[in-house]
Amino acid sequence: MIHLQHLVKDYGRTRAVDDLSLEVTAGEVCVLIGPSGCGKTTTLRMINRLIEPSSGHILIDDQDISQIKPERLRLSIGYAIQSVGLFPHMTVATNIAVVPKLLNWEKEATSQRVEELLRLVGLDPGEFGHKYPGQLSGGQAQRVGVARALAADPPILLMDEPFGAVDPLTRERLQYQFARIQQELKKTVILVTHDLNEAIRLADRIAIMSAGKLVQYDTPETILSRPANKFVHDFVGTDRALKRLSRIGVEGFVKPANPVAITDSISKIAAVIGRQPSAWVVNGDGRLLGWIDRKSLAQASSASQVLVAQTADEVAISRGATLHEALSLMLGQGVKSVPVVDEQERLIGEVSLSDVEAATVETEA
Ligand SMILES: Nc1ncnc2c1ncn2[C@@H]1O[C@H](COP(=O)(O)OP(=O)(O)O)[C@@H](O)[C@H]1O
Ligand SMILES: [Mg+2]
Numbered sequence: 001m002i003h004l005q006h007l008v009k010d011y012g013r014t015r016a017v018d019d020l021s022l023e024v025t026a027g028e029v030c031v032l033i034g035p036s037g038c039g040k041t042t043t044l045r046m047i048n049r050l051i052e053p054s055s056g057h058i059l060i061d062d063q064d065i066s067q068i069k070p071e072r073l074r075l076s077i078g079y080a081i082q083s084v085g086l087f088p089h090m091t092v093a094t095n096i097a098v099v100p101k102l103l104n105w106e107k108e109a110t111s112q113r114v115e116e117l118l119r120l121v122g123l124d125p126g127e128f129g130h131k132y133p134g135q136l137s138g139g140q141a142q143r144v145g146v147a148r149a150l151a152a153d154p155p156i157l158l159m160d161e162p163f164g165a166v167d168p169l170t171r172e173r174l175q176y177q178f179a180r181i182q183q184e185l186k187k188t189v190i191l192v193t194h195d196l197n198e199a200i201r202l203a204d205r206i207a208i209m210s211a212g213k214l215v216q217y218d219t220p221e222t223i224l225s226r227p228a229n230k231f232v233h234d235f236v237g238t239d240r241a242l243k244r245l246s247r248i249g250v251e252g253f254v255k256p257a258n259p260v261a262i263t264d265s266i267s268k269i270a271a272v273i274g275r276q277p278s279a280w281v282v283n284g285d286g287r288l289l290g291w292i293d294r295k296s297l298a299q300a301s302s303a304s305q306v307l308v309a310q311t312a313d314e315v316a317i318s319r320g321a322t323l324h325e326a327l328s329l330m331l332g333q334g335v336k337s338v339p340v341v342d343e344q345e346r347l348i349g350e351v352s353l354s355d356v357e358a359a360t361v362e363t364e365a
Pocket of ligand 1: 011014015016034035036037038039040041042043
């Protein structure tokens with residue numbers, strides 16, 4: 001557990017951090033969020049003793065970190081920053097191995113660890129291990145940065161806008177991947193961001209800061225439904241109901257989709273469709289192939305003649321998606337329901353706009 005007690009940091013006459021007290025539970029993700037200049041980076045840098053507080057204390061597992069040598073302290077804390085900070089003249093593998101080397105790990109153990117971490121962050125070790133940072137895309141470099149922070153398996157991870165410098169799509173992928181990794185590793189994480197959606201998506205608890213002070217520290221649900229004051233209310237914005245949808249998985253809302261099989265006869269398909277305007281079409285393995293319009297059936301002799309082919313990544317969402325993603329897809333495509341598929345793109349059902357709306361109203365109450 002990380003315990004910040006009445007932390008203050010002054011730079012001359014600027015009070016960057018102002019009487020900040022905060023407890024971060026082991027194995028949880030605490031997201032520090034607030035406007036630029038509110039003291040987020042300064043707080044993180046005090047936790048790994050890159051800078052010293054003007055007053056106050058930081059305890060890790062009840063030990064005051066001012067009593068721990070900074071070099072030793074930092075071996076138990078992974079640190080990933082927005083600019084990534086990879087050493088440009090070292091390969092990806094050497095970059096990740098920096099801390100294991102400091103810890104005198106065996107060569108074999110180190111290279112095994114490097115491979116394992118590259119796979120964990122979704123990069124092929126054979127392809128990327130020998131590359132130099134300059135040969136990576138922004139998103140790839142960020143992933144190497146996260147792998148390096150995890151290298152010595154530190155119990156604590158500090159991340160300062162780790163997904164900041166990439167395009168929105170890559171950012172969402174990295175967030176999703178981080179959430180998956182964290183589910184597995186259960187690190188104690190303090191993550192800094194100024195992106196509220198990122199905070200809502202990743203946080204167990206959100207700490208909202210303003211001008212060096214902590215203004216609210218709560219679960220995302222509570223921050224969205226009961227903002228502590230006008231600052232938080234304004235910061236969180238007006239579409240709170242929408243934002244809450246990104247905390248709700250679609251799985252509880254999936255209803256049967258009554259698909260037809262591409263090999264079914266036209267008469268069977270007509271019977272399944274009944275009075276619905278259309279139906280989803282799957283192959284023999286249940287994989288989504290597209291859809292069929294009821295009106296087109298009359299002239300057809302086989303389903304494949306009138307199939308509107310559409311791949312799952314165009315029209316469907318995965319069962320791990322949130323209601324927010326489902327809604328975005330519906331709004332983007334102008335449809336009132338979207339199919340939900342499993343990891344093999346097999347159709348497992350659909351989610352409808354009315355269910356999303358109902359969830360919005362419920363969570364608003
Ligand atoms: N090394 C420094 N010297 C002087 N002022 C600093 C220094 N680092 C940060 N500050 C000031 O402290 C305040 C908080 O900065 P910072 O923690 O970087 O904010 P954030 O990460 O939330 O954007 C800002 O007013 C910033 O200008
Ligand atoms: Mg900062």
